[in-house]
Each structure stands twice: as C-alpha cells, then as structure tokens.
Amino acid sequence: DAKTTQPTSMDCAEGRAANLPCNHSTISGNEYVYWYRQIHSQGPQYIIHGLKNNETNEMASLIITEDRKSSTLILPHATLRDTAVYYCIVRVATGAARQLTFGSGTQLTVLP
C-alpha cells in the first residue's frame, strides 16, 4: 500500500472549517484513500473514503486531486469534540481482508 505524508499537528478555531491535507504521491490506480480518526486512545473511527471522485457524508468531505497524489479532509464546522488524531491511509480495497497501515497522523486541536 502507498505511503502517506501528513502534517504532525494543526489547530482550528471552533466553528470554522478544518482542512487536513494528505500527500500520497505513489498511490496506485486501485488504491482508495481512507480517513480515520482516533479520539484519545479510543478505537479508530471511520470517517470517509474515496477513489477519485470527491466524497461527502454527514461527518466530512474528501477532496482528491485530479492526479490523485494528494487529498484534503474537510470538517465543515469543527467542534471541540473533533479534537483527535486524523489518519490518512491508502489501501487496496478489493480482494481478501487487506489491513490498514496507520501512520502517525495529524493531531487536530480545535480551539474554543
């Protein structure tokens, strides 16, 4: 699975949009971009994933560049409860039980 690069930490004001970047320049055509977050040693929580089109769900939006070498997770109105470590993971999503490889992620701190 391709490697990803994320900033170590970011701050965001409560109520503002949080934009978390991820670089995955070696991504392959059959690899998805997944985002998870982990709130203070709780289990990783799935946020969103996409292949090449932009995706949106009730939690966030995922913007993938046309060349697929980078993406941005957008939390439209960040709250204090969004403070967490956010992981961008690239993974082949077909075939047998491919596991997720977690990096160090981005520590997002939402400030009041």
Added chain:
Amino acid sequence: EPEVTQTPSHQVTQMGQEVILRCVPISNHLYFYWYRQILGQKVEFLVSFYNNEISEKSEIFDDQFSVERPDGSNFTLKIRSTKLEDSAMYFCASSDHPYSGNTIYFGEGSWLTVV
C-alpha cells in the same frame, strides 16, 4: 448504528499468564482483525481472519498469539504467556464483503496491563 463490542475493557494480568480478549464483530461482517496500540505509539496490525482461517498476520503475531471464532458471533485473541511488552490497547475490527469498498470498523478496545 451497529458496532464492534469488546470485553473486557481493561484487564490486569501477571506476566506468564494466559489472556483471552473477546470481540463481537458487526453481524453480517465476514472479515475480522486485531490491532494493538502500545501507549504513545502507532496503531499496529496484528492479524486478519476470514472464512475460519488467518488471512494475513504481522511479525508481531508470533506463536504466543492465536485467534479463534468459537461460535457464530465471537472472535477472540489469545495470548498464551503474557510478557510485559504485551501491555497495550488491543482493538478488534470487522469489515464486510470486499467488493463494497470494505470499510473496517473498530471496537473501543481492551486495555491490557501485564505486571
């Protein structure tokens, strides 16, 4: 919303003792996983399980570890003879059919302390 449940939430055990961590994956899911996270470190993959056999395992998953699906709902991780360095949070996870984008959902974890 369906969820992965794990028990116990916290267990303290003596070095050398056997430990079994239990998980109830999301019903209708077919793939099961164990991950662990040592305090302050990354989440690490241990093992994946499908169709009653191990699909993938990491270097961490040595002969001291085993997994089992003893019935139609539970998925267990056994550590035969615990070591101090096995102290970690252990996360169970499950996912559904591989052709649907295969999202992995995690439980809240079992914190294991080996003393």
